[in-house]
């Protein structure tokens with residue numbers, strides 16, 4: 052089979068090499084297109100554009116497949132832990148017990164925040180959106196660790212950035228939550244394990260222990276969110292990182308991209324939507340009609356995905372976890388009934404079926420977070436904590452690739468042609 056595609060532009064012809072990925076997916080290498088023909092490509096929303104080669108995550112949206120470093124998400128969710136998955140994303144292989152212990156010890160060594168950062172956290176209004184707090188404080192860490200401003204970073208520094216951010220961002224999130232509740236922040240005890248330590252910092256009460264099964268459920272949620280190849284926030288991380296901006300600024304940009312309601316912000320919006328339906332008497336069919344109405348900007352939050360056009364494998368696992376957690380905590384949540392009703396109705400409705408709109412990762416995660424006592428405004432923060440190792444792995448892969456270039460897309464200009472400046476008196 053030919054390994055080039057031939058593009059005929061009349062007076063200009065070019066052979067475009069065909070690139071084949073390890074799962075057989077095909078792409079056209081257009082690196083020489085502009086230089087040789089003067090043409091660029093136009094691809095709104097990068098729907099057809101591969102921005103890089105990557106060995107971290109594979110997903111097949113048609114078949115509902117998601118694998119980190121080759122391992123199916125279902126197996127990792129069942130058998131692994133969030134820190135082991137973080138190691139896997141970073142290094143490409145599952146760790147030996149000794150390697151994992153060493154990795155965890157490294158994270159443990161960053162169990163505190165600089166005093167300047169806690170002072171900064173104390174200054175935010177109690178009702179500040181926690182994503183604003185996460186983004187600003189993550190960027191501010193660069194002011195406290197100037198050694199990370201030098202470029203290029205050494206391997207040791209890159210390792211340290213990975214461990215330090217995994218440890219410190221969860222402390223920032225829990226610290227601000229306690230402050231917003233008028234409670235004294237709690238110290239991190241990383242020996243509890245990532246998720247239990249986080250829940251302990253959030254919800255510590257004298258004489259009450261965080262349940263292991265609950266911590267495990269949160270760990271699974273973090274695993275499911277850990278990476279998703281070149282989505283909006285990971286691409287943002289790569290674009291910012293491509294300028295060799297420092298790692299804190301780079302991840303802060305990823306947090307901002309995730310915040311949007313069409314991306315990670317959807318989990319907060321799903322719960323708000325379910326509450327709105329509940330307040331309106333629970334008539335979810337009315338909301339389905341709104342979502343279908345092209346004159347109404349309302350969308351069914353937690354439904355649809357740019358890549359998954361069959362089902363989102365993460366949603367399947369989360370739905371199961373949702374049942375387990377609600378039963379374990381003995382919670383009857385009417386919002387869950389509304390969610391189930393919406394799903395069943397939508398999956399039998401031609402509008403949603405014909406457009407391949409299925410529940411995505413955000414549809415049921417909010418109900419679990421709510422059951423765990425996480426406030427709605429913090430749902431996207433939970434996504435940040437889960438996605439962090441993925442962003443860091445994407446950043447590391449890019450910075451270690453000698454062929455990577457600063458991201459600088461082109462455009463097709465559609466504005467005014469050259470014209471002369473006119474003084475105020477003539478306007």
Ligand code: ACO
Nearest residue numbers: 312313314315317342350351352353354355356357406411
């Ligand atoms: N409710 C109603 N209609 C929808 C929805 C929805 N949730 N999602 C897509 N559609 C419709 C669109 O109106 C469009 O219809 P048309 O062909 O008649 O014009 C068609 O389905 C295709 O939608 P696009 O917006 O072109 O699909 P795209 O791939 O660009 O968007 C997205 C994907 C942003 C996720 C979209 O489905 C959406 O807005 N979903 C709701 C928000 C959400 O849940 N986001 C979280 C995604 S997962 C994540 O980021 C972690």
